[in-house]
Amino acid sequence: xxxxxxxxxxxxxxxxxxxxxxxxxxxxxxxxxxxxxxxxxxxxxxxxxxxxxxxxxxxxxxxxxxxxxxxxxxxxxxxxxxxxxxxxxxxxxxxxxxx
Amino acid sequence: xxxxxxxxxxxxxxxxxxxxxxxxxxxxxxxxxxxxxxxxxxxxxxxxxxxxxxxxxxxxxxxxxxxxxxxxxxxxxxxxxxxxxxxxxxxxxxxxxxxxxxxxxxxxxxxxxxxxxxxxxxxxxxxxxxxxxxxxxxxxxxxxxxxxxxxxxxxxxxxxxxxxxxxxxxxxxxxxxxxxxxxxxxxxxxxxxxxxxxxxxxxxxxxxxxxxxxxxxxxxxxxxxxxxxxxxxxxxxxxxxxxxxxxxxxxxxxxxxxxxxxxxxxxxxxxxxxxxxxxxxxxxxxxxxxxxxxxxxxxxxxxxxxxxxxxxxxxxxxxxxxxxxxxxxxxxxxxxxxxxxxxxxxxxxxxxxxxxxxxxxxxxxxxxxxxxxxxxxxxxxxxxxxxxxxxxxxxxxxxxxxxxxxxxxxxxxxxxxxxxxxxxxxxxxxxxxxxxxxxxxxxxxxxxxxxxxxxxxxxxxxxxxxxxxxxxxxxxxxxxxxxxxxxxxxxxxxxxxxxxxxxxxxxxxxxxxxxxxxxxxxxxxxxxxxxxxxxxxxxxx
Amino acid sequence: xxxxxxxxxxxxxxxxxxxxxxxxxxxxxxxxxxxxxxxxxxxxxxxxxxxxxxxxxxxxxxxxxxxxxxxxxxxxxxxxxxxxxxxxxxxxxxxxxxxxxxxxxxxxxxxxxxxxxxxxxxxxxxxxxxxxxxxxxxxxxxxxxxxxxxxxxxxxxxxxxxxxxxxxxxxxxxxxxxxxxxxxxxxxxxxxxxxxxxxxxxxxxxxxxxxxxxxxxxxxxxxxxxxx
Numbered sequence: 053x054x055x056x057x058x059x060x061x062x063x064x065x066x067x068x069x070x071x072x073x074x075x076x077x078x079x080x081x082x083x084x085x086x087x088x089x090x091x092x093x094x095x096x097x098x099x100x101x102x103x104x105x106x107x108x109x110x111x112x113x114x115x116x117x118x119x120x121x122x123x124x125x126x127x128x129x130x131x132x133x134x135x136x137x138x139x140x141x142x143x144x145x146x147x148x149x150x151x
Numbered sequence: 152x153x154x155x156x157x158x159x160x161x162x163x164x165x166x167x168x169x170x171x172x173x174x175x176x177x178x179x180x181x182x183x184x185x186x187x188x189x190x191x192x193x194x195x196x197x198x199x200x201x202x203x204x205x206x207x208x209x210x211x212x213x214x215x216x217x218x219x220x221x222x223x224x225x226x227x228x229x230x231x232x233x234x235x236x237x238x239x240x241x242x243x244x245x246x247x248x249x250x251x252x253x254x255x256x257x258x259x260x261x262x263x264x265x266x267x268x269x270x271x272x273x274x275x276x277x278x279x280x281x282x283x284x285x286x287x288x289x290x291x292x293x294x295x296x297x298x299x300x301x302x303x304x305x306x307x308x309x310x311x312x313x314x315x316x317x318x319x320x321x322x323x324x325x326x327x328x329x330x331x332x333x334x335x336x337x338x339x340x341x342x343x344x345x346x347x348x349x350x351x352x353x354x355x356x357x358x359x360x361x362x363x364x365x366x367x368x369x370x371x372x373x374x375x376x377x378x379x380x381x382x383x384x385x386x387x388x389x390x391x392x393x394x395x396x397x398x399x400x401x402x403x404x405x406x407x408x409x410x411x412x413x414x415x416x417x418x419x420x421x422x423x424x425x426x427x428x429x430x431x432x433x434x435x436x437x438x439x440x441x442x443x444x445x446x447x448x449x450x451x452x453x454x455x456x457x458x459x460x461x462x463x464x465x466x467x468x469x470x471x472x473x474x475x476x477x478x479x480x481x482x483x484x485x486x487x488x489x490x491x492x493x494x495x496x497x498x499x500x501x502x503x504x505x506x507x508x509x510x511x512x513x514x515x516x517x518x519x520x521x522x523x524x525x526x527x528x529x530x531x532x533x534x535x536x537x538x539x540x541x542x543x544x545x546x547x548x549x550x551x552x553x554x555x556x557x558x559x560x561x562x563x564x565x566x567x568x569x570x571x572x573x574x575x576x577x578x579x580x581x582x583x584x585x586x587x588x589x590x591x592x593x594x595x596x597x598x599x600x601x602x603x604x605x606x607x608x609x610x611x612x613x614x615x616x617x618x619x620x621x622x623x624x625x626x627x628x629x630x631x632x633x634x635x636x637x638x639x640x641x642x643x644x645x646x647x648x649x650x651x652x653x654x655x656x657x658x659x660x661x662x663x664x665x666x667x668x669x670x671x672x673x674x675x676x677x678x679x680x681x682x683x684x685x686x687x688x689x690x691x692x
Numbered sequence: 693x694x695x696x697x698x699x700x701x702x703x704x705x706x707x708x709x710x711x712x713x714x715x716x717x718x719x720x721x722x723x724x725x726x727x728x729x730x731x732x733x734x735x736x737x738x739x740x741x742x743x744x745x746x747x748x749x750x751x752x753x754x755x756x757x758x759x760x761x762x763x764x765x766x767x768x769x770x771x772x773x774x775x776x777x778x779x780x781x782x783x784x785x786x787x788x789x790x791x792x793x794x795x796x797x798x799x800x801x802x803x804x805x806x807x808x809x810x811x812x813x814x815x816x817x818x819x820x821x822x823x824x825x826x827x828x829x830x831x832x833x834x835x836x837x838x839x840x841x842x843x844x845x846x847x848x849x850x851x852x853x854x855x856x857x858x859x860x861x862x863x864x865x866x867x868x869x870x871x872x873x874x875x876x877x878x879x880x881x882x883x884x885x886x887x888x889x890x891x892x893x894x895x896x897x898x899x900x901x902x903x904x905x906x907x908x909x910x911x912x913x914x915x916x917x918x919x920x
Contacts, residue, residue, distance in 0.1 A: 057785045067775040071768060074905075078764045081910035089914070093906035100902045108778045108895045117333070118723055125727040128361050129734040131448055133741060136397045139452065139464035140742050146462060258707035260717040326724050334717040335707070364728040368735035372851065380825035381847040383739060388840030394742055398735050671709070 056113040066107045073100050162565070162662045177262035178665060183248035184563070185269050186239060191632070193235040193276060196283075198625065200228035205587075205621040208614045213604045221604035222289035223305065229292030234314050235276050237548055238406065241413035242359075243272070243324055245555045246352045248563060250328060252656040253346050255337025255674060257666040260330040264323050271320035278313030282306035291602065293403070296384040296395045300376040308377055315370045318363045321409070325359030328352055337655070339674035346654050346678045347423075347436055351416025354440035358405045358412075358447060366402035369395065393458050400451035408447040410544055411511070412440055414551025415482055418504050421554055422486045424652040425501035426493025429679040432485045439478035446475050453522055457531045465524055472522030479515050483508060498650070499573035503554025506581045510546025514539060517592065532602070535595025541588045553580070553631065560635065561649050565662045566642030572634045580627035586620025653679050715885050722889040726896050729859075733900055736852050740907060743844050748912075750841035753833045754849075755911035757822065759813065763909035766809050767901065773802035774898045780870075781891040787881035789874060796871040799894065803864050810857055814850075822846055849908055856904060859897045866890045 077096040085092055106112045111119065163180045173181055203224045207215040216224065251259055259265050282288055288310045290299040299307050332353050336345070372383045373395070382388040384395045423430045430436055452460060452468030486508060495501070517539040521527050530536060560568050590613040595601075599610050606614065648657040653676075659668050708714040744751045776798040783791030821828045824843040831842040870890050873879065879887055 057782060060779070060782070063775065063778050063782070067771065070771045070774075074764060074767045074771065077906055077910065078760060081760075081906070081913035084914040089910075089912060093910055097903050097906050101899050104774060104895050104899050104902070108774055109892055117720065121720075121723050121727060124361075125730045128448065128727075129730055129737075132365065132401055132731070132734055133738050135449070135452065135464070135468075136394070136401075136738055136742065137745070138467065139393070139397065139455075139461045140391075140745065142461040142463040143459065256707070260707065261721060262705075262707060322728050326721060326728070329724055330717050330721045333720060334713055360724055360728055361731055364730075364732035365735045368732050371855070372735070372739070375847070375851055381850065382824065382840070382843060383847050383851070385840075388843050389743075389747060389838075390844055391742060391746075394739060398738065401735075666706075 056110070058107070058110075062107065066103050070100055070103055073103075160660065161664065162660065163665050164565075164662055166665050175266075177258070177266055179247050179251050179259050179262065179265055180563075180663065180667075182262075182265050182269050183244050186243040186247060186272070189269070189273060189276065190236050190239050190244065193231050194628075196280075197228055197231035197236055198628070200224045200231065201621065202625070204228060205618040207604050208606075209618045211606050211608045211611050211614075216604070218604055219289065220287075222291075222602070223287035225602055226289050226291050227283055227287055230279060230288070230310060230314065232544075233292060233406070233410075234317050235272070235279065237410040237544055238317075238321055239272055239324070240410075240548065240552045241417065241555060242328070242352060242355055242409075243269075243320075245417065245552070245559060246328065246348075246355075246413060247324070249559060249656050250349055250352050251331060251335065252659065252663060252667045253349050253654050254332065254335060254340050255655050255668065255672045256331060256335035257668075257671075259327045260335055261327050265327055268320040268323035268327070271316050271323070275313040275315070275317030275320065278309050278316065280313075282309035282313065285309070293399060294370075294373060295399075296373065296376070296392045297386060300373055300384060308374060311370045311374055315367055315374075318367050318370075321359050322363045322367075325356035325363070328356040329360065332356075337672050337674055340655075341674075343434065343437070344674055344677045345437075346416075347419035347430060347433070347440075348413075348416035350437040351412045351419070351440045354444040355409055355412045357441075357444050358409050361448070362402040362405040362409075365398055366406075369398040369402070372398075393455065393460060396455050396458055396460075397451070400454045401448070404451040404454060405444070405447040407540070407543065408443055410548040411551075412443060414507065414548045414555075415440065417551045417555035417558070418486065418507050419482075420652075420654070421500045421504040421558055422489050423679045424558070424650050425498060425504070426490050426495045427651075427681050428489050428493040429677075429681070430485065431488035431491075432481070433677075433679070435481050436485050439481040442478040443475065446471070446478065450475060450522075453527065456524055456527050469522055469524040469527075473519065475522075476515065476519055479511075483512055483515075497574075499568070499570060499577055500554045500558035502574060502577040502581075503550050503557065506577065506584075507547060507550040507554065510542050510550060510581075510584065514542030514546055517542065530595055532600055533595035534591040534599045534601055537601050538588045538591035538595060541591070546584055546588070550580075553577075556631075556635075558650070559656070560638070561645030562656055562661050562663070564639055564642070565645055566638045567645045567649065568631075568638045568642060569634050572630060576627050576630035576634075579623060579630065583620050583623030583625075583627050587617050587624050588620070590614070590616045590620075651681075653681060711883065718885045718889055719892075722892045726892065729896060729900075733852075733855070736848065736855070737903070737907075740848050740852070743841070743848065744907075744911070747838070747841035747844065750831075750834050750838040751845050752912035752915060754822075754831055754842045754845035755909060756833075756913060756915065757820075757831060758849075758909045759816070760909050760913065762809055762813050763905055766806050767905045769802050769806045769809070770898050770901050773799045773806070774895055776802060777867075777891050777894045781884075781887055784874070784879050784884035784887040785881060789877055789879075792874045792879065792887065793871055796867055796874060800864060800867045800871070803860055803867065803894075807857060807860055807864075810853065814853075817846070817850075824850065852904055852908065856897065856900055859900070863894050863897050866893060 073096050077093055080092050081089065111122065163178055173185065176182060203216060207213065207221055213221065247265065251257070285306050288305045288307055290303050290305070290307060294307070294311065332349060375381055376383050376385065382390050384390045384392050386392060419430055419436060450468055450472040452464055453472045456465050521530065521536065521539060557568060557573055594610055594613045597610070599606055645661045647660050655672055655674070658672065704711050704714050708717065776795045780792050780795035780799060783795055817823060821830055823829060824847040829839065829843055831839065834842045867890065870887055874887065
């Protein structure tokens with residue numbers, strides 16, 4: 053059984069990075085970035101997710117299969133959201149009520 | 152020849168006795184039989200509802216049951232048949248029993264979770280049955296909001312909880328299968344040596360794992376809206392009922408493939424075994440299962456063509472829906488090519504396989520009609536749709552299930568079923584089915600809407616034909632129930648490999664020992680390599 | 693090697709051949725389970741996205757009525773718990789029984805602290821009448837014809853945070869179980885899969901919150917409509 057035991061230092065660094073990102077995302081929310089507020093918030097959240105997944109959940113040491121599983125999950129969530137939004141956002145195009 | 156030995160030998164059925172040894176079993180084979188018992192019960196319940204529907208529709212006026220009762224009947228027929236019979240049918244019975252054996256494993260990866268998923272199905276079923284006894288539910292199996300959340304005065308919440316729980320049963324079965332296929336294959340059992348039944352179960356499991364949670368969360372939201380009166384889909388607050396339909400069909404369209412994919416896997420086994428040939432284009436058939444699983448998630452919007460879904464999204468969904476025809480056609484053509492110059496024999500399972508190919512093709516091709524945006528608007532919510540999905544689910548999934556059940560019956564029980572009766576009932580089912588559902592295509596095309604219990608008098612001939620067919624179909628379903636029970640005691644003793652088939656399941660005794668094999672098999676051949684089958688066929692009679 | 697054989701006989705269940713096969717199956721099993729969880733929460737995220745896109749004004753005002761400091765504090769608490777969790781897993785990997793128990797205990801305390809803050813926040817919503825479906829629902833700063841849309845926000849807020857809290861409670865149960873068996877000395881450097889996959893679950897619930905926090909608390913804060 054091959055196990056990678058990461059050092060406490062690595063975990064501590066990741067932890068501190070996560071705290072900093074939390075502070076940043078809160079602070080940025082008070083700044084007017086126009087439509088980019090959402091983008092910034094989601095980018096920071098994705099960054100935090102990646103840190104937790106890669107380091108705390110050991111994805112960087114994991115098998116190709118585990119990574120495939122994860123990419124698949126994100127992709128499927130993407131399908132659900134993208135296809136539904138394709139409906140929601142194009143409903144008004146015809147200008148006919150109910151269409 | 153080996154009668155005495157079979158009586159003496161210890162196998163999974165006689166290694167322990169008593170109710171407790173069944174209710175607490177972790178043996179995938181016993182759990183499969185628990186499922187078999189449970190879903191047969193639900194099939195009977197769903198059949199009773201169908202009977203009421205067909206009796207009511209014999210006459211144009213609504214004189215057998217009230218409109219309210221009729222609404223409840225078709226709703227509960229749908230709910231029971233879909234969530235408590237079809238979805239668990241092949242995966243949880245045949246898959247549970249044979250997936251581990253076919254890949255040379257001792258059990259599924261998580262036997263306790265396997266047992267838990269049976270208990271979840273039973274628990275969910277109890278909720279649903281409670282709801283039915285208490286007064287039923289009338290929303291249609293689709294639970295469309297806002298009717299289900301705000302207006303229906305029936306047992307929506309209890310039914311929804313039942314389906315929610317049964318959904319977890321389905322998720323856990325799928326999870327178990329995926330892990331088992333990944334980690335439990337016997338030495339030498341590479342991915343491309345796996346039987347196609349295992350491939351189709353794997354593809355099905357992917358859908359169960361990726362789709363079912365979305366149904367679960369949809370039910371949670373409906374529950375919240377109905378129980379806590381918070382509006383999620385409530386148009387009065389600005390909520391969007393079409394969003395509900397998106398969420399619901401994101402699961403429920405792929406759910407159709409949860410029902411049909413395992414049946415396709417069974418058919419691959421049957422066609423190969425009874426024509427003594429390797430399945431033509433094995434890799435294509437294997438990948439077409441995965442392709443159906445994936446494409447199945449991209450087409451759900453074709454259920455929303457007449458809602459306020461944007462016409463542009465409708466076009467995309469319509470376009471993508473056609474693509475599902477490609478992997479489906481690959482399967483049908485490859486089965487046909489397998490038959491070519493095969494040494495075909497016409498045992499009962501093969502009759503079901505032939506029935507499947509014909510009926511599935513009709514169901515699939517009418518599916519293309521419905522994928523067509525313009526045509527669909529004409530026949531939406533008519534009997535055309537009803538006939539289409541019954542050709543897929545009854546003509547496809549149930550034919551596959553019965554074919555597989557007959558095929559593996561000797562392995563599961565150690566007894567042969569009576570061939571003559573079985574052939575007769577296969578024929579009755581085929582004829583009864585077509586008589587029931589073919590007239591419905593015409594009815595639908597002529598404009599008979601679904602979910603109505605009265606209709607104009609000119610439709611009566613076709614409705615009477617359909618109801619007559621349903622009673623023939625009922626006889627066809629009763630017969631296997633009787634003779635399979637009969638065979639448990641009086642059936643001819645089956646050898647290890649009565650069909651001369653190639654799968655690993657035929658290389659262990661009938662019925663298999665507790666851990667499936669005396670010692671873990673080492674696989675050296677691809678699936679369907681008939682030169683590798685040693686020994687002659689055992690007489691079948 | 694003798695140690696390994698011992699570990700195997702100790703923990704390998706009958707359907708598996710080797711301890712490694714068992715570990716692979718359990719770990720992959722947890723990942724697949726987490727996929728189902730992603731899709732489960734995914735439905736709510738979709739509902740949120742659709743409504744936020746359609747009703748951005750009401751959602752911005754409603755989001756600004758949240759107490760951002762509690763939200764941020766809770767995020768930090770949860771991140772701390774993730775850190776202690778990963779330290780518990782690390783201790784288990786190294787076979788440190790006491791370290792595992794202590795870190796699991798800290799994780800539990802932090803998880804409960806998160807839930808405590810959450811309960812306080814919810815009760816505050818009740819006091820402010822920001823409860824969807826309640827007769828007296830009213831949100832300042834939103835025109836009367838958009839009060840329904842604000843209700844949608846709070847419906848989603850309660851559904852999402854409620855479901856997340858439910859997962860936290862399950863997670864707390866898992867941590868308590870792990871703590872008990874770790875205390876009993878069931879886990880060794882060779883066999884600590886339960887701690888490992890328990891950790892995966894805990895981190896996953898943390899990731900859900902990582903997204904819930906900006907989506908529910910931080911919409912257009914700069915507009916300052918509802919500064920506390």
